Amino acid sequence: MRFTSIIALFLASATFGMAADEPIGTTCKAPSQPDRRVPAYGPTQTLYGQCGGQDYTGRTKCEKPFICKEVNDYYSQCLEDPSATKPDGAVQTHYGQCGGKDYKGPTECAEPWTCKKQMDNDYYSQCL
Numbered sequence: 001m002r003f004t005s006i007i008a009l010f011l012a013s014a015t016f017g018m019a020a021d022e023p024i025g026t027t028c029k030a031p032s033q034p035d036r037r038v039p040a041y042g043p044t045q046t047l048y049g050q051c052g053g054q055d056y057t058g059r060t061k062c063e064k065p066f067i068c069k070e071v072n073d074y075y076s077q078c079l080e081d082p083s084a085t086k087p088d089g090a091v092q093t094h095y096g097q098c099g100g101k102d103y104k105g106p107t108e109c110a111e112p113w114t115c116k117k118q119m120d121n122d123y124y125s126q127c128l
Contacts, residue, residue, distance in 0.1 A: 045078045048095075052076030080105075092127045099125030 045051045045059040051068035052060050053075040062068050062078035070076045080096065082105075090106040092098040098115035099107050100123040109115050109127035117125045 047078055047080070049078050050075060051078050094127055096127050097124060098127045 043059060044061045044063045045068075046063055047066050049062075050056060050058060051062055052070065054073050056074075056076075060068065065081055066078040067081045068076050069079045082097075082103075091108045091110045092106045092113075092115070093110055094113050096109075097103060097105060098109050099117070100121070102123065103125075107115060113127040115125050116128050
């Protein structure tokens with residue numbers, strides 16, 4: 001019987017962070033400092049990642065040169081900044097905008113993608 005009590009105490013201490021001499025049923029203590037480590041993937045969100053919205057608790061800053069754009073009250077997404085100018089000769093990446101009325105960015109797509117007008121939308125063409 002004593003052997004099973006020792007195993008139970010060991011398991012409780014390993015699982016719940018309790019000291020081995022604390023009786024089972026003792027309230028666990030919260031850490032004194034919050035964990036402020038930055039995840040391995042960094043503190044910013046990547047292109048097309050969620051960066052905001054009601055009740056969202058994840059990363060809210062986008063990698064440069066992307067901006068966080070509100071889609072609706074519940075979802076904001078990291079997208080290319082339409083006001084950013086791109087150097088001459090630049091090509092657009094897969095899924096990037098490559099044309100449309102008043103569009104001023106690159107109009108050529110990186111291979112093997114081609115620029116396609118989206119759903120009869122005069123304001124948006126995309127590299128697909």
